[in-house]
Amino acid sequence: MGNFQPNCSVTKSGKGQIIPKRQATYPAAASDYFPCKFCFAMYVKSDLWRHHKHCKLRSKEDIATRNVQASSSMLLPTNTVISTGLQTVLQEMNYDNVTQLLKADSLIISLGERMFLKNGEVGPHRADIRNKMRELARLVLTARNIDKDIVFLKYLICPGKFNTVLETVKQVTGFNAVSNRFTVPSTALKLRHSLVKVSCILQGEALRQENLDLKSKAQQFVELIELEWSTHVSSNALKTLYQKKWNTPQILPLSEDIKKLQDHLRNLEIVHKRNLNDQPTQHSWSQLSQVTLTQLILFNHRREGEVSRMELRTYLERSTHCKYDKVWRAFQHLKKNFVRISPE
Structure with a gap:
């Protein structure tokens, strides 16, 4: 920890010299070093996974994470404040220049925080949060090649940079000017909604700061999206x-x-039920759960998320009252074998 604190100061200020655990055999910048989350020693990020396996301070209860670099990078200080919940989402990312940018961009972090507050506790929604943030980060990286004045996403939310945004979106999504077709059309449609969201976030920040100029620019940017996005992109x-x-x-x-x-x-259900009764194990329970989930999805003919996110409490507290007595009487024979669960 005596070396870790000065290393954090060097990383945050950009001045000074990193004190690594081992000196690299090749020229390396300070950004190439990440701390171990167990012993806090600085290692070259490409060798960090090898140290994690044999770190003496790692206990048996510590679960090895897949993305070692991403989880270790969260220990370094940043200019943006990231909540503990969003940090768990960012730790699952592959650490690259896109992840490095979005961690430093306060506007992208603000979007991630708001998305996490809505549905961050649900596992499938975490992937959506990561994808949205990475899409905007890639947009900023591409915009930097077009306009050198662009540093963060905030610099793009401006009516004077709207043409730059259109050109950047076309490059990111692989627009062909000859055929007027996109290689990735779904991303082009998603970026519109993301840009509107971050513009609203920027308006909220402008109101808190009583910055009328920033609020006006964000509002005008949204107006340009409403007026011209459909023609150029959608x-x-x-x-x-x-x-x-x-x-x-x-x-x-x-x-x-x-x-x-x-x-x-049905055969798998019988086999796994027998295995669970004879010798209860986690594997038998998991296999039976997957078979049951598959049967429910096939029976309902609906999206898998509607069934997979249903809690046991929802089933136990289901309503047995039906508003439509005539319909209910017509299906009385189904009541003996099936249960219908629907929101009131």
């Missing part, structure tokens, strides 16, 4: 999506294939 992106759907054949399953799948799932 229309061609939607055309690209529709064209891909036209050329994609729709394959329908045969009835005998569905029957085979249902029979296979």
Whole structure:
């Protein structure tokens, strides 16, 4: 810790010299060193995973993370304040120049914080938070190559930089000027919503700071999106999506294939139930849970998220009252075998 505190000061100020645990055999910058989250010693980030395996201060309870560099980078000081919840999301990212930029960009971090407050406790939504933040970070990195005045995302939320934003979006999404088609049309549509969100966040910050000029720029940027985004981006992106759907054949399953799948799932259910009763293990419980989830998804013919995110409490506290008595009486014979759960 005696070396870690000065190293943090050097990293934050950009002045001084890093004190590593071992000197690199090749020229290395201060940004190439990351601290170990167990012993806080500084190692070259490419060798950090090797040290993690044999660190003497690592206990048996410490679970090895997949992205060692991302988790270790969270120990270094940053100019932006990141909550503990969002840090758990960022630790799952691959550490690269995109991750490095979004950690330093306060506006992208603010978007991530707000998304985490809404649905951060749900596992599948964490991937969506990471994707949104990385999309904006890639946008800023590409914009830097077009306009040298761009440093962070805040510099793009300005009516004078709207043309730069349009050009940057086209480069990020692989726009072909000859055919007027996008390589990644879905990203082009998503960036519009993300830019509107960060513009609203910037308006809120401007109101807190009583900065009328910043608030006006953010409002005018949103107005430009409403007026011109459809012509320059959305229309061609939607055309690209529709064209891909036209050329994609729709394959329908045969009835005998569905029957085979249902029979296979029933057999697996019987096997895993027997295994769970005879010798209860985590593996048997996990296999039975996956089979049950698959059966529910197939039976409901709906999205898997509607079933996978349902809690046991929701099932136990389900309503047994039906508002439509005539319909309920028509399906009385189904009541003995099936339970319907719906929000009131």
